[in-house]
Amino acid sequence: MLKQGVAPTTVTFNTMINICGNHGQLEEVSLLVRKMEELRCSPNTRTYNILISLYAKHDDIGMATKYFEIMKEACLEPDLVSYRTLLYAYSIRKMVGEAEELVKEMDERRLEIDQYTQSALTRMYIKAGMLDQSLLWFLRFHVAGNMTSECYAASIDAYGEHGHTLEAEKVFIWSQKQKNLSVLEFNVMIKAYGIGKCYEKACQLFDSMEQHGVVADRCSYTSLIQILTTSDQPHMAKPYLKKMQEAGLVSDCIPYCVVICSFAKLGQLEMAEDIYWEMIRHGVQPDVIVYSILINVFSDAGRVKEAISYVDEMKKAGLPGNTVIYNSLIKLYAKIDNLEKAQEAYKLLQLSEEGPNVYSSNCMIDLYVKQSMVGQAKQIFDTLKKNGGANEFTFAMMLCLYKKIERFDEAIQIAKQIRKLGPLTELSYNNVLDLYAIAGRPKEAIETFKEMVRASIQVNDCSLRSLGNLLLRYGVSRLAVGKLEALVKKDASNGLQEWMLALSSVLEVDDYDHD
Known part of the structure; x- marks a missing residue:
C-alpha cells in the first residue's frame, strides 16, 4: 500500500494493530504506532481501546494504563469500552486503588457501570479480603433496583466460591426481594452451600424452590447430587436422582455414575448395584466409566462372579475397555490365578497409550512366580526397573522366584538391590533373611537377623524355620532348635537373644572352617 503511494487510514492501522496484537506480535504493534506518528495519522478512541485491550491481555498493565493516559492527553475522551x-x-489483578480511581472518573462523567464490570469489582474486593467494601459496592446497585438475575447470581457465586457462605446468603436474601427471581440464584446458592459444607441447607434450599415458583433445572439437580456424593452422602443424593429422572432431566449416565461411585467408595456394593439396575430400567445406557467402577470395586472385594458379570455386560453393550478396566481385570484374574485371562488383559494394556501400571505389572509377576515362569517374570521386572517403576514388592517377588527354583546367586543379587531401595519393611527383611538361611549363608543371615532385632522388626515363622534348618545343617540338634522355637513364642525378647547366640556360635565355626 505504501509502495503504491496509498496512505493508510486510521481504520487500516486499527485493523493491523488488532491483528498483530492478537497474534502476540507486540513489537510489530509498536512499529505500527510509530508509523502512525510518522504519517501524521491520528489515533482515535478505538485505536487506544485496542492498545489497552492488547497490552492488558498480554499482562502488561503498565502499557495499558499508559495508553489510557495518552488518550486523555490527546484530548480524546475514553468511552465505556475504555473504562470497562x-x-x-x-x-x-486486585489493583483496588487504580480501579476505584476509574470508578470515580466514570461517576463524574455519569457513565453507566455494566453488570459484568460490577461483578468483576465485587470479586476484586472479595479476593482482596475487603468483604465490607464488597457488600457496599453490591448494595450500590441493589438499592438502585436495576440488577438482573445474572448479576445477583454472579455476586452470590463470587462469595460462595471463596467460602463466604454468610455473605452469599445475604445477597441471596436480597435477590428474593426482586420480582425477577430465577433458577440461577438458587443454583449458585446451592453451590455455595456445597463449598461451605452446609449440606442440609443445600437440600432445604433445593426443596424450597417450588414454593418460590422456581422450577429446578438439570444444573440444580446435578449440582446437589454432586455435592452430596462427594461428601459421602449418596443415601441423601438417591431421592434427588429419582426426582431428576421423573422430571425427564437425565440425558446420560453421569448422575447415576456419581451416585454409584459414592456407594462403591463406602463399600456399599449392593446399593451401588441397585442404582446400576435402576439406570438400566430407565433405559439409560451405562458408559465405560460406570463399568470400570463396578468391576474395580467388586474385584477389590474379592467378589469374582459379580466382577466378571459386569465385564460380560460391558462386552454385550459393545463398549471398548480402557486402562482402568484392564488394570481391574488383571487384579481380578490374579486373585483367582487365571494366568491366561490376565495375560490377555495385560497385552491390551501394553498396546494402550498409558501402558501397564506398577500394580498390574506386579500382579503379572506374581502369577508368573506361582508358575515358575522365569523368563516372562524377568521380562516385566526388567521393564519396570528400566522405567523406574520397580518397587519393593516387585523385587521381593523376583527374590522369591529365584529362591523357589534354587537359583541362589541371582536371588542374592536381588537381595542386594532391595537393600539399596532404603529402609526395608517386615516383608522384605523376612524374605532376605529366609533366603540367606536357605542358601546356607550364615554370615549374611545373622547380620540381617541382628538388623531386624535392632529395628524391632518381627521375625516370622517361615524365617525362624529356615534359621532352624540352618542350625541343623551346622550340627545343632533338633531338640535344641525346638527349645529355641518354644522360647521365642514364650518370651520373644529373650528368645530372639538365644537365637542370636546360637547363630553366632555357628558363624564362628563356619568362619573357622573356612580359615
Missing part, C-alpha cells in the same frame, strides 16, 4: 476494559484488567 481497564477496570476489568485492574479488578482481576
